[in-house]
Amino acid sequence: MLSSATPKPPRVLSGIQPTGQPHLGNLLGAIRYWVEDQTVGDCYYCVVDLHGLTVPGDPAERRQASMTMATLLLAAGLDPESCTLFLQSHVPAHAQLAWLMECTASFGELARMTQFKDKTAKGGEQTARVGLFTYPCLMAADILAYDADRVPVGEDQRQHLELTRDLALRFNSTYGPTFVIPQAAIPRPGRGARIMNLADPTRKMSKTTDLPSGVVGLFDEPADIERKIKRAVTDADTGPGSVRYDREAKPGVSNLLELLATLRGEDPQRVADRYSRYGDLKADVATAVLDAVEPIQRRYRELSAQPDFVYDVLKTGAKQANAVAAATLQRAYDAIGL
Ligand code: TYM
Numbered sequence: 001m002l003s004s005a006t007p008k009p010p011r012v013l014s015g016i017q018p019t020g021q022p023h024l025g026n027l028l029g030a031i032r033y034w035v036e037d038q039t040v041g042d043c044y045y046c047v048v049d050l051h052g053l054t055v056p057g058d059p060a061e062r063r064q065a066s067m068t069m070a071t072l073l074l075a076a077g078l079d080p081e082s083c084t085l086f087l088q089s090h091v092p093a094h095a096q097l098a099w100l101m102e103c104t105a106s107f108g109e110l111a112r113m114t115q116f117k118d119k120t121a122k123g124g125e126q127t128a129r130v131g132l133f134t135y136p137c138l139m140a141a142d143i144l145a146y147d148a149d150r151v152p153v154g155e156d157q158r159q160h161l162e163l164t165r166d167l168a169l170r171f172n173s174t175y176g177p178t179f180v181i182p183q184a185a186i187p188r189p190g191r192g193a194r195i196m197n198l199a200d201p202t203r204k205m206s207k208t209t210d211l212p213s214g215v216v217g218l219f220d221e222p223a224d225i226e227r228k229i230k231r232a233v234t235d236a237d238t239g240p241g242s243v244r245y246d247r248e249a250k251p252g253v254s255n256l257l258e259l260l261a262t263l264r265g266e267d268p269q270r271v272a273d274r275y276s277r278y279g280d281l282k283a284d285v286a287t288a289v290l291d292a293v294e295p296i297q298r299r300y301r302e303l304s305a306q307p308d309f310v311y312d313v314l315k316t317g318a319k320q321a322n323a324v325a326a327a328t329l330q331r332a333y334d335a336i337g338l
Helices: 024-037 059-075 093-102 107-111 114-123 130-144 155-175 222-230 251-264 268-273 278-304 307-336
Strands: 011-016 042-047 083-087 150-152 183-185
Touching: 011 024, 011 130, 024 042, 024 150, 024 251, 024 278, 042 059, 042 307, 059 083, 059 278, 059 307, 083 307, 093 130, 093 307, 107 130, 114 130, 114 155, 130 155, 150 155, 155 183, 155 307, 222 278, 251 268, 251 278, 278 307
Parallel strands: 011 042, 011 150, 042 083, 150 183
Antiparallel strands: none
16 A cells, blocks of 8 residues: 655754844845745754854844844744744754764864865964864754754855765764764855855855945845945946856856846846846846845844744744754764763
């Protein structure tokens, strides 16, 4: 007899740091895919406040930043009926499992992480927090604690996901099958995987940047968003064929084409065919970005007047997340001999 059991939905896990201004890259590379995944997956999303500790900060501001990020995620479309939303620090298993990951990863592996190298390039390794170095182990723990099948993230997290898989495979082959091996779910090229800074399209749009004129913050005033897009760096050539999708030769124009393509669900090459002037392209990008951001801002204003609601969502989320993560931690403790 055929089984009538429906297949289990994929388990989805992702996280975002509460520190710094959330921006269009976060929305297009990650958050909107989290919203989509709610309809098909069993989703766990966390504000990774422990990861935020790798840089110094004021306690009251930290607390507020976590609430702000959780409120923003709800405003962007996360539905507490369809996903589990929680703060990382409310689930002790993350930090506990991270230690097991630190005892699984090698020093050399962590030293090769490009994010660590980039983040210590300016300030130097000597003063960088050890937490910045071991950060990928905590991230692996975040993912493995939930038996996640898929992890929707932007391109910049690919290396961390590869390390997570390596650590899970190593642990499983040493101590027996314990962890599910996760897959990174990164947007296709041209669909928001790596949104670049508008003022310098050779670097990615980032929460912690010294070039804010090129970062479209999700809390920016609409007029500022429009201005930043209109001033986006393009190229000197303005002749026929100057609007084309070529990330190497025309990074600024290609970034704008990618923004429009991602927001309108189209292909960036196709979008390019419709434009001959940078000004027209920028005007349409600005409209598309505002169409996406303004409803989120409106909903954010409504929700930020209801902090008790947001706090309840996080409290319920932490309870559900704890149940899953504590069971995985126990499995890992048993396997390793604790
Ligand atoms: P974070 O907080 O820097 O960014 C959150 C998400 O936004 C994506 N992203 C981008 N996507 C496209 N273009 C950009 N310019 C851009 N900038 C950021 C990121 O790829 C990410 O998906 N280490 C993670 C947080 C984390 C995590 C996890 C993620 C901790 N534990 C477990 C997944 C699973 C980070 O710092 O993301």
